[in-house]
């Protein structure tokens with residue numbers, strides 16, 4: 001695999017439409033599915049989701065926390081889930097929100113981005129709160145491995161606003177600088193919630209993808225995605241977890257509905273421009 005993450009993401013968005021589906025096997029969802037809270041149930045949950053969405057979601061985003069809570073047995077399920085998805089060509093964005101200093105950050109990059117690692121994903125989420133520069137090694141590693149990173153800029157949770165608002169511009173500027181000259185996207189995406197009341201920064205110069213979580217359970221709608229991200233509709237990847245995972249029999253149909261509604265609203269935003 002020698003194609004950059006940006007090229008692979010572009011191809012996948014063009015082929016499958018603009019949706020990221022989260023795999024969030026929380027105790028509550030396992031219970032709703034009639035499963036016990038165990039690593040075996042975790043595996044069954046993941047296999048069901050992979051079978052339902054792997055060919056229709058551009059990106060699948062396992063939430064690492066729900067695997068980590070089972071220690072090595074949960075991590076083993078995460079490894080298999082990542083491998084199953086990548087084998088069929090679905091892009092895997094591992095939601096781990098890591099961020100640290102030099103050699104520690106390098107170890108995280110090795111764990112999640114190095115092609116040879118058992119946990120290697122196509123991209124990971126990173127936290128920039130030790131300084132955007134602390135992520136440099138991970139960005140270099142992402143490029144070397146044809147992988148990507150998504151840096152938290154303005155997250156979907158309401159309590160983030162006070163902390164993130166003053167620094168989001170720096171995060172976006174750092175991402176744009178790292179992406180300069182790359183086509184069709186650079187390797188550095190950003191996370192901007194679909195729940196935001198408004199975008200306070202332009203994303204025109206980002207030249208990278210935008211993960212927009214918050215659809216469904218957190219209250220954002222496909223119309224919100226188009227309202228916020230219409231001007232960068234080619235680069236936005238709205239993300240939904242609980243709203244498609246709530247019923248094991250409806251994971252695929254709900255995924256298709258969210259995907260098609262997002263695509264329709266985003267193309268409507270194009271028509272209005």
Ligand SMILES: O=c1ccn([C@@H]2O[C@H](COP(=O)(O)O)[C@@H](O)[C@H]2O)c(=O)[nH]1
Pocket residue numbers: 022024063095154155156157191192193213214215216217218239240241242243
């Ligand atoms: O800003 C952010 C960044 C990450 N998340 C994660 O996405 C999913 C959202 O799940 P829903 O069920 O669709 O609400 C979850 O794993 C979060 O940790 C986010 O919500 N917001």
